[in-house]
Amino acid sequence: EIVLTQSPGTLSLSPGERASLSCRASQDIDSAYIAWYQHKSGQPPRLLMYRASYRADGIPDRFSGSGSGTDFSLTITSLEPEDFAMYYCQRYGSTPFTFGPGTKVDL
Amino acid sequence: QVQLLESGPGLVKPSEIMSLTCSVSGGSIISPGFCWTWLRHLPGRGLEWLACIFDNGETYYNPSLKSRLTISLDTSKNQFSLTLRSVTAADTAVYHCARDRILGDHYYGLGVWGHGTTVTVSS
Numbered sequence: 241e242i243v244l245t246q247s248p249g250t251l252s253l254s255p256g257e258r259a260s261l262s263c264r265a266s267q268d269i270d271s272a273y274i275a276w277y278q279h280k281s282g283q284p285p286r287l288l289m290y291r292a293s294y295r296a297d298g299i300p301d302r303f304s305g306s307g308s309g310t311d312f313s314l315t316i317t318s319l320e321p322e323d324f325a326m327y328y329c330q331r332y333g334s335t336p337f338t339f340g341p342g343t344k345v346d347l
Numbered sequence: 348q349v350q351l352l353e354s355g356p357g358l359v360k361p362s363e364i365m366s367l368t369c370s371v372s373g374g375s376i377i378s379p380g381f382c383w384t385w386l387r388h389l390p391g392r393g394l395e396w397l398a399c400i401f402d403n404g405e406t407y408y409n410p411s412l413k414s415r416l417t418i419s420l421d422t423s424k425n426q427f428s429l430t431l432r433s434v435t436a437a438d439t440a441v442y443h444c445a446r447d448r449i450l451g452d453h454y455y456g457l458g459v460w461g462h463g464t465t466v467t468v469s470s
Contacts, residue, residue: 241410275456277394284443284460285394296458328394332454336409337447339394 242267244329244340251345259316261343263329268309273332276305276314279342280325288327289314319345349374351444351461359438359468365431369444369461376425377402382447384457385418385429387440395440399447400427434468441465 243266253259263274271292277285287296289305292312302317316323324347329340355367367385376383382399389395398408398418408416417430431438441463448455 272452273454275454277457279388279394284445284462285457286460287456287458290454290456296456330394330396330457332449335396335407336411337396339396342393 241336242269242331242333242338244331244338246327246329246340246343248343249341251343252347253319253345254347255319255321257319259314259319259323259345261314261316261327261345263307263312263314263340265310265312265331269312269331269333271308271312274305274307274312275330275332277328277330277339278323278325279328285328316345349446349459351446351459353442353444353461353464355442355464355466357464357466359434359466360470361435361468362433365434365438365466365468367429367431367442367444367464367466369427369429371425371427371446376420376427377422380448380450382407382449383418383420383427384445384447385442386445386457387442388463389440398429401449436468439466439468 245264247262274292276289279285293305326342328342350372352370359365384399385397400406400418415432420427443463444461445457446459447457
């Protein structure tokens with residue numbers, strides 16, 4: 241089974257700063273098989289990116305995704321107050337469609 | 348706009364069977380290209396994908412839980428359900444239903460989620 245690891249575990253930043261989140265797979269993954277989600281306490285997760293670099297409907301362009309092979313990333317160019325949350329990457333391809341352990345972006 | 352609403356027992360005793368239902372509104376569950384999915388958020392841990400079912404009845408399960416899980420559709424009620432057998436305290440979690448868009452080998456993500464229902468396994 242392909243395992244996803246995310247780093248850092250916690251990213252402490254301020255509004256206006258740039259956030260760079262990493263998602264690493266234990267084996268090569270087609271970039272079309274990577275999605276990213278934002279999760280705030282008390283709310284359901286929200287799809288941010290699919291196919292590694294495509295923004296989901298309604299997602300602002302300060303969010304971008306990239307990567308290939310085993311290394312993928314999510315970048316938030318300038319943090320807004322509402323961006324402080326947990327972020328998870330997810331892989332598709334073969335079931336189970338596992339998630340990484342998450343990166344917490346906090347103040 | 349499709350909306351999902353989970354319902355569940357809240358509290359289940361160890362070794363018993365847990366049944367969850369997801370009611371779909373704003374759209375039909377008979378929708379090619381969507382896999383109706385159950386996931387859970389384990390306390391202090393992350394998200395775990397459990398199972399999904401297409402409108403043609405095709406199912407996929409998390410192998411680590413497959414022996415205890417059953418996912419099903421009720422098209423007459425526009426609902427889908429999850430049954431988890433022989434529950435333990437380790438199954439205590441917030442359970443979410445979601446809609447995944449999958450077209451062949453193309454994956455578009457879990458774009459619609461329910462708010463989740465908390466299930467506690469305790470005697």
